[in-house]
Amino acid sequence: MLLLLDQESIALLEEFSKDPEPIVSQSCEVALSMLEYERSGKSFEFLFLQTPQVQQES
Numbered sequence: 001m002l003l004l005l006d007q008e009s010i011a012l013l014e015e016f017s018k019d020p021e022p023i024v025s026q027s028c029e030v031a032l033s034m035l036e037y038e039r040s041g042k043s044f045e046f047l048f049l050q051t052p053q054v055q056q057e058s
Helices: 002-016 022-039
Strands: none
Touching: 002 022
8 A cells, every 4th residue: 555655656746846836846856856865775864054043932
């Protein structure tokens, strides 16, 4: 079942990677690239160059 969902998700990401809206197409390209990288057996690590700033509500 999970494999089927993965294939459906990948198909959707590939479809929307051709979207004319750059934020949509580029987000899908990043997701596909990350998936390919993780499937290669390498781990993905996030790097924050600065500490994220969080605004506190008063």
